[in-house]
Amino acid sequence: MRYIVPTVFFALCACAAQAGPWPREKGVVFTAFGGNFLLSEGAQLPVNYDPTFYGEYGLNGTVTFGVDYHTADLGRIQAAVFFASFPLGEPVGPDVFSAQIGLGARMDPLNPVEHLLRGGVSWGRGLDSGWMAIDASATYGDIDQLWRPKADFTWGHHLNDRWSVMAQLQTGQGYDDDTYAKVNPAVIFHINDRYSVSIGAVHALTGDRGSALKLDLWTTATIPRFHATE
Known part of the structure; x- marks a missing residue:
């Protein structure tokens, strides 16, 4: 394979919105879902x-x-983007x-469904025991007719086969x-080849500067390939 990167990079780079520049192997399905809990007093936006x-x-x-699904604005806004x-x-x-190019929609109780167009670029570098990545994108909505930029900067390090930090x-x-702007340090425990748990914290550097703990579950599986028999 031309893009040789340790498989664990794929799981660890897959955060809320983008997953770095490394392609997923053929037939491999990756999912990540989670959220924040134990919010600090008064935490509303952006955490x-x-x-x-x-x-x-x-x-x-x-x-x-x-597919990338997330909520915003105290959970009132929901957005989903399907991408390649x-x-x-x-x-x-x-x-x-x-x-990356993607199409999706944004929904909230006060406005019609807004159609979205998203484009992005990513850079990544594998390190001896970890990785670095930058994911930049902009999303256009057909109602507000604005391009909204986003950029994530990620660093990760593998402590051993079971533990990583990010x-x-x-x-x-x-x-x-x-x-x-938000910072999100985390510790990742690799249960086995299929499941990993990330637990960390998120702290806002803007807005009300609220904080929370963050929990995510990551899964990796390979879809069996069925061959026709004569």
Whole structure:
């Protein structure tokens, strides 16, 4: 395979919105879901309970299909985007690049359903015992007719076969035209080859500067390939 990256990178890079530039292997399904709990007093924006679901499917080892669902604005806004990601050229040394295009919708109780178009690029580098990645995207809504940018900066380190640590800076523009920044350090326990649990904290650097604990469950599975028999 041309894009040789340890399999655990795929799981660890799959955060709320994007999953770094490494393609999912053919037939492999990855899911991540979770949210925040034990919010600090007064925490509302940009940190709230924020339940999320993220899924990927490796089509052929190069193209990856996925879905990204999340809530915002105290849970009043729901958004889902179906996307495809693909490599940008060959890896340059340890550096890997990819692009993403997606279509989706945003729903809230006060407005009609808004259709979304999302485009993004990612960069990643595998380290001796970890990885770094930058995921940048912009989402366009056909009602407000604005491009809303988002960028995540991720660093991870593998302590051993069972434990890893990760830190992420999440930045972007919210639906109320506010800008936000959050930090999310986490510890990951790899139960086995299929399941991992991430527990950490999230703290807002903007808005009300609220905090919470964060819990996510990640799963990886391979869809069996059925062959016709004569």
